[in-house]
Amino acid sequence: MFELPPLPYAEDALEPHISARTLSFHHGKHHKAYVDKTNELIEGTALEKLSLIDLIREVAKDKGKQVLFNNAAQIWNHDFYWHSMSPKGGGAPKDPxxxxxxxxxxxxxxxxxxxxxxxxxxxxxxxxxxxxxxxxxxxxxxxxxxxxxxxxxxxxxxxxxxxxxxxxxxxxxxxxxxxxxxxxxxxxxxxxxxxxxxxxxxxxx
Missing domain, CATH: 3.55.40.20 (Iron/manganese superoxide dismutase, C-terminal domain)
Structure with missing residues (x-):
């Protein structure tokens, strides 16, 4: 069963560019809802033994599991998005x-x-x-x-x-x-x- 991944920074760490209020709703409500729904859909099935990425790939092409795919993929997408930002972000990349x-x-x-x-x-x-x-x-x-x-x-x-x-x-x-x-x-x-x-x-x- 999956847990809501924590934010890699405090809710107010991205201000003034993204507010603590936005992160509170986006992470604490939207992201959490995807975790809860995914757990509800896989509970008691063989799918609950899979890692998140394996689960997403397993159900991606199954139209009968579209709801499960949507929720599981959104767990991963959101966690990747949080890490794509940093309070000290911006600027330019370094080599290579x-x-x-x-x-x-x-x-x-x-x-x-x-x-x-x-x-x-x-x-x-x-x-x-x-x-x-x-x-x-x-x-x-x-x-x-x-x-x-x-x-x-x-x-x-x-x-x-x-x-x-x-x-x-x-x-x-x-x-x-x-x-x-x-x-x-x-x-x-x-x-x-x-x-x-x-x-x-x-x-x-």
């Missing part, structure tokens, strides 16, 4: 991730432009991701609703931002671009992305 970004996007600024454009363009709810593809190149991609790149083993997620409205509406109302500016300029956790980048390259080697 910085070199790879410059190689694949032209510059860090062009990456930010591409990431922001994709995130704004995601209609409705979902996530925007920086991923490392099986071809060794970085890419920006989006997923709708609870979809997640961990289902596709050809993509290794490095960081994400949540563009469901509940992730930013209390602080930014309908101004998704302003929320994304705050994420990229002040919150993005490049150390987390770099660690995921190194792990993905090591696994591919």
């Amino acid at each position: 991730l910085a070199q790879q970004i410059e190689r694949d996007f032209g510059s860090v600024e062009k990456f930010k432009e591409a990431f922001k454009a994709k995130a704004i363009g995601q209609f409705g709810s979902g996530y925007c991701w920086l991923v490392l593809g099986a071809n060794g190149k970085l890419a920006v991609t989006t997923t709708a609703n609870a979809e997640t790149p961990i289902v596709d083993t050809n993509q290794a997620p490095l960081l994400t931002t949540d563009v469901w409205e509940h992730s930013y509406y209390l602080d930014y109302q309908n101004k998704r671009p302003a929320y994304l500016d705050a994420f990229l300029d002040h919150l993005v956790n490049w150390e987390f992305a770099a660690a995921n980048f190194e792990a993905a390259r090591a696994e591919a080697a």
Whole structure:
């Protein structure tokens, strides 16, 4: 059975860019609800013995288990999102991730432009991701609703931002671009992305 993963920082640690009130609702209500529903759906079944990632991959293609997939994937997506931010975030990545970004996007600024454009363009709810593809190149991609790149083993997620409205509406109302500016300029956790980048390259080697 799964437990709600704790935030990697205090609820007020991301202020003024994301308020403690937003994190209280987003983590303590939304994220917790996904954990509770997943546990309810797997209790007493063989699925409760699986790790979270194995569970997500097991039910991803089963339309009869769409509700379970949605809730389990949202546990993982949210925990990854929390770690994609840091109270000391923003700025620019360091090598070797910085070199790879410059190689694949032209510059860090062009990456930010591409990431922001994709995130704004995601209609409705979902996530925007920086991923490392099986071809060794970085890419920006989006997923709708609870979809997640961990289902596709050809993509290794490095960081994400949540563009469901509940992730930013209390602080930014309908101004998704302003929320994304705050994420990229002040919150993005490049150390987390770099660690995921190194792990993905090591696994591919």
